Amino acid sequence: MQRVLILFAHPRLENSRINSRLVRAVPRADNFTFHDLYDNYPDFNIDIELEKQLLLDHDVVVWHHPFYWYSSPPILKQWIDMVLEYGWAYGTGGEKLKGKVIFNAITTGGNNDAYCPEGYNCFTITDFLRPFEQTARLCNMDYLPPFAVMGTHRMKDAEIEKAAADYGNLLGMVGNGGFEPDKLRALKFLNDFPRTGA
Amino acid sequence: MAAADFLSQATVYLAAAVICVPIAKRLGLGSVLGYLIAGMLIGPYAFGFLGEEGEDLMHFAEFGVVIMLFIIGLELEPQKLWRLRKQILGVGMSQVLVTAAIIFGACLALGLIWQSALTVALALALSSTAIVLQTLAEKNLMDSEGGRNSFAVLLFQDIAVIPILAILPLLAFRSVASDEGSKTILEGLPLGLQTVAVLGAVALIVLAGRYLIVPGLRAIARARLRELFTAAALLIVVSIALLMQAVGLSPALGTFLGGVILANSEYKHELESDLDPIKGLLLGLFFIAVGASIDFDLIAANPLLVVSLTAALMAVKFAVLFGIGRFFNLLTAQNFLFAFALAQAGEFAFVIFSFAAQLGIASSETLGLGISVVALSMTVTPLLFIVNEKLIQPRLCDGTPKEDKPADAIEEKNKVIIAGFGHFGSTVGRFLRANGVEATFLDNDPDRVNLLRKLGFKVYYGDATRPDFLLSAGADDAEIFVSAIDDPERNYALVETLQKFFPHLELMMRANNRYDAYEFIEMGLGNIYRESLDTSVRLGVDVLRKLGGGAYTSYRAGQQFLKRDEAAMGELAEHRHDMKAYISEARARIELQEELMEKDMEDKAREQDHAWDSEPLVRGFGAGE
Structure with missing residues (x-):
C-alpha cells in the first residue's frame, strides 16, 4: 500500500472539461490525498509547513496540472520555490524526500505529433519536463515518465472517458504498490503502463 | 502692583x-x-x-x-x-x-x-x-x-x-539676623x-x-x-x-x-x-x-x-x-x-x-x-x-563618523505615529509590532489609555489635533502618520493640522466610507483606506466560493473589484461639487461596475488568460490542425 498525494494546479477548474473529469477519476481511498493548490491558496500564500507535512505523509507525489506554455501554471512553480527548502528537500541534510516516487500528470491542447522536432512545438514532452525531472532528482526522488492526456482541443467525450479511466487505473495501481519503478521508468509515457497485473 | x-x-x-x-x-x-x-x-x-x-x-x-x-x-x-x-x-x-x-x-x-x-x-x-x-x-x-x-x-x-x-x-x-536663604520649616x-x-x-x-x-x-x-x-x-x-x-x-x-x-x-x-x-x-x-x-x-x-x-x-x-x-x-x-x-x-x-x-x-x-x-x-x-x-x-565633520546612537536617545522616537487606538488602530499597531515596527500611539479616551497601558502598550493620552501635542509625540522626527480615528470631523481637523505643521509626514487615513474618502481626496491625500471596503469584498468573495465559484477566480474577482472601485473613487471625487453630476455619475459608476462584474463572470473570451481549453482557442487551433 502506497500513500499517494495529488498536487493539483488548475486556475479555473470550474471551467475545465478534461481536468474536471480526470479529477473525478482519482480513487476515493484513504491512501489518496487530492490537494488543490489554487483552491487552498488563491492568494498564492502557500502554507509551507502544511505542505512539507503532506509530503512527509505520502510515498508517491503527482504533479497534476494542465500544460500551459510548456510548463505548469504558476502556483506549482511557487509551490516548488517555497516548499522544497534547502536543508530539507535538497542540499546538506536535505533528505526528507529521498526515495519518494514522483511524476507529472498533464493535459496538453496539442497532440503528440506537435511535440516532436517536426511538429510546431519542436520539442518532446520529455524535453519540456526536464526542469521537473531535475527538480525531483536534486531532491533524491524517483522521477517517473509523465502521464499525459494530449490533443484535448479536439477530444471527443468518449476519448475523455477513456483518458480518465486510464488515469484512475494508473493511480489505483500506484496506490496498491503493484508497480516496478524500473519498468515504468523505461516507458515514454505512463499511459503505456502494463495493464494486467504487472 | x-x-x-x-x-x-x-x-x-x-x-x-x-x-x-x-x-x-x-x-x-x-x-x-x-x-x-x-x-x-x-x-x-x-x-x-x-x-x-x-x-x-x-x-x-x-x-x-x-x-x-x-x-x-x-x-x-x-x-x-x-x-x-x-x-x-x-x-x-x-x-x-x-x-x-x-x-x-x-x-x-x-x-x-x-x-x-x-x-x-x-x-x-x-x-x-x-x-x-x-x-x-x-x-x-x-x-x-x-x-x-x-x-x-x-x-x-x-x-x-x-x-x-x-x-x-x-x-x-557676621551672623545674619534675617536671612532669606534658609527660611525652612x-x-x-x-x-x-x-x-x-x-x-x-x-x-x-x-x-x-x-x-x-x-x-x-x-x-x-x-x-x-x-x-x-x-x-x-x-x-x-x-x-x-x-x-x-x-x-x-x-x-x-x-x-x-x-x-x-x-x-x-x-x-x-x-x-x-x-x-x-x-x-x-x-x-x-x-x-x-x-x-x-x-x-x-x-x-x-x-x-x-x-x-x-x-x-x-x-x-x-x-x-x-x-x-x-x-x-x-x-x-x-x-x-x-x-x-x-x-x-x-x-x-x-x-x-x-x-x-x-x-x-x-x-x-x-x-x-x-x-x-x-x-x-x-x-x-x-x-x-x-x-x-x-x-x-x-x-x-x-570631515571623516568623523556620526556618533548618534539612537538607542540612547532621551526621547522615544518612532517612525510611525498612530492616532486612535480603537479596533482599527490597534489592529494596525499589532500588525506592525508583529513585524518589528514600533509605533507611538495617541488616544484621547482616558479609560482606554489606562486599560491599554496595563496591557503593555505605549499609548499616550492627548488630543491628536493639537500641534504642540503632536510635536512632543515626535511628529517632527516621524515619517508616517496613521490616522485610525473614526470621527470624520476630527480627522479633517487632524489633516489640516498635520499638513500645516508637519508637511513632511506621509499621511495614511482611515475613512469611514466613500463620502469620507471624497473629503480626503479633496484635501489632497492619496493613502485612503475605507474601513468598509476590503472586509466586505472578502465576505463577498467567500459567498462566491460557497456558491461553487472557483477559489482563485473568486479571489481575482475580488481583487479586480477593489481595483476598479478605488479607481472609480478618484474619478468620482472630481465630480463631487456638482451634486447633480455626482448623483448621475455615481449611478453610472454602479451600473458600470455591475456590468463589469457580470462581464468578468460570463465573458468566455476572458478565460483564455486562464485555460487553454477555452472556446476561441480550441476553435483557432482546431481549424489549424
Missing part, C-alpha cells in the same frame, strides 16, 4: 520679545540671544523701560527653569536617568570641583580673601541650565553625546547648589530629623506621582476641559516646588524628580505640551531680565577689566570641560559642543552672589563685577554656539 502698571510692563516685555526674538532667529542667533538683546534694550542703560524691578522679575522668571526641569524629567524615564549616573557623578562632579579649585586659586592670586574667593569660585563654577538647555533643545542637540553630558553636568550642578548655599553662612563674618530641628524630613519629601513626591497624580489626571482628563488640565499640570509643578523649598531643597531638582516619576505615565506628552508655552514665556522673561541686569555703567567704567575677566573665566571653564570631556572619551566634535555649551556662568551665580551680599562675605564691588561677568558670559554663550556650529564643527 497696579493694574495699569502691570499692563504697561507686560506690553513692554511682550513687545520687546515679539520684536527681538524673530529678528534674532532670522539672523541665526537663536531665541536666547534674542531675549537677552531685548532685555538689554528695555533695560536701564538703553531705553530704560525696566528699572530696579529687573531683579524681582528675574526671581519670578526663574520659575521657568523649574518648569523646564519638570519637562526634562518627563522626557527622562527612570531607567534612562539611571544610565546617565556615570556622567552625572563622574563628569558633573569633576567639572564643579576642578573649575572651582582653579577659580579659587586665581581669585586668591588677584588678592581676594579666601572666603570671598571660595564664594566666587563656587558661584562661577556653575553653568546656566536655562541658556544651555534651551539652546540645545532649539538646535536639536539634546540627544547628542555632547548634549547628554551637558545635561548630566547641569543636573549635578543643580544638586551641588544645595550644599553650596548651606556652607555660605559658615563663611560669613526645618530650622531648629536636629540634623538627623532634617535628613529624615528631606528624604520624606522625596518619598512623598515619588508616592504621589505613582498613586495620586496619575489617577487625578485621569479624572481631570475625563472632564475634557483643557484649561483644567493645564491648571493641574501647573499645580503639580508649583506644589512640588513649594514642598522642596519647605525642606530646603532646590525646587528645580524636586520638579525634575517629579517629572521623571511621571515619565512613564500616559499623560507625559499632554503635560509636556500644556506646560511648554508657559515654560517658554517664563524663560523668555528670565533671559530678558538677565539682559536688563547687565550693568553697562560698570562695564563702561572698566571695560577692559570686565571683558578680560569674562574671557578668562570662560577660557578656564572651557579648558576644564574640554579636558574632562577628553578624559571621559568624548569624541572631539562632541567635546567641543560640550565645552562651548557649559563655558558660561549661570543664574545660580546671581542667587549665590545675592545671598553672599546679605551675609557680607564679599565686597559689593567684587559682587557687582561678578554679576556683570556672569551676565556677559551668559550673553556670549549663544554666540559661542554659533562659532562652534559654523567654524569648528565643519572642520571636524
